Amino acid sequence: MAFSATAEDVTTSATITTEDAWRILASAIIRNALPVASSLTLPDAMPASFLGSIYPAYGAGLLTTRGIPTTFQIPQVQTTAAESVLWAYYNQGFQHGLTLPPLTQGSAPSAAPSSHVPKLNEPDNFDGTRSKLTKFTTWLALVFSSDPTRYSNDAAKVTYAASFLTGNATDWFEPHLNKTTGTIDFATYEAFSTALKNAYNDPDAYATAERKLQNLRQGDRDCSAYHAEFATYAQVLNYDDHNKISSFSNGANTGVKTALSYQASPPENFDEFVQLCIKLNN
Numbered sequence: 158m159a160f161s162a163t164a165e166d167v168t169t170s171a172t173i174t175t176e177d178a179w180r181i182l183a184s185a186i187i188r189n190a191l192p193v194a195s196s197l198t199l200p201d202a203m204p205a206s207f208l209g210s211i212y213p214a215y216g217a218g219l220l221t222t223r224g225i226p227t228t229f230q231i232p233q234v235q236t237t238a239a240e241s242v243l244w245a246y247y248n249q250g251f252q253h254g255l256t257l258p259p260l261t262q263g264s265a266p267s268a269a270p271s272s273h274v275p276k277l278n279e280p281d282n283f284d285g286t287r288s289k290l291t292k293f294t295t296w297l298a299l300v301f302s303s304d305p306t307r308y309s310n311d312a313a314k315v316t317y318a319a320s321f322l323t324g325n326a327t328d329w330f331e332p333h334l335n336k337t338t339g340t341i342d343f344a345t346y347e348a349f350s351t352a353l354k355n356a357y358n359d360p361d362a363y364a365t366a367e368r369k370l371q372n373l374r375q376g377d378r379d380c381s382a383y384h385a386e387f388a389t390y391a392q393v394l395n396y397d398d399h400n401k402i403s404s405f406s407n408g409a410n411t412g413v414k415t416a417l418s419y420q421a422s423p424p425e426n427f428d429e430f431v432q433l434c435i436k437l438n439n
Contacts, residue, residue, distance in 0.1 A: 183239075218252075218254065285326040287357050294354070370394065373390065
């Protein structure tokens, strides 16, 4: 993408505001759509403060297609331009995930060449604040997915995750650690993750996802970007194909709805239905 001149304006101007910087990046993405890529497509220069939001957005999109649940949400403190940028990167990760072969049960992803593994910051410490849990677990999943060789077993994952627990979360974890042997009483990372979510997850996550899905609208976005955001909520709700098709159709824009009305026998499989909508939207 031809980001270089814009990025220089973002990072060198003493008068530009954060909101203006997000707006410049949003405009650049509109002019140069993010390609389907195995790693983030970033400007030549990127404000470092933006990366902490962009990496989780791309990773959450990728993880959604790998069958790893995520309730990724755009931080409410961000501007409208920032929201547009982050959903674009979420969609880039999501579209890349769709190109990968499905994982079979019990299999692990093949280790990618180190040159293709994104350099990730460590996750923020988790102190037991409910609103921070999704970001924490999403970032952990992204770290594990990006370096499957290092985190090839459950013990490595649990130990890594536990090292970032602080405050109330440390108090929760302490009884699970044998201080004499150093062993942890979680047999798998899934068991650790489930227990952590049971302790600190949003008890209204299902209701929140349902409300967001009911209010979700495609608007003037392309259908693939609409599908990427739709998938984050539908996965939490575990809808069947019929309900997903109904909800997806309800939020589609007028152009897609009109084109669908001319389809004598639209697909009953949700993935096939979405591909049809994307084709009709082009």
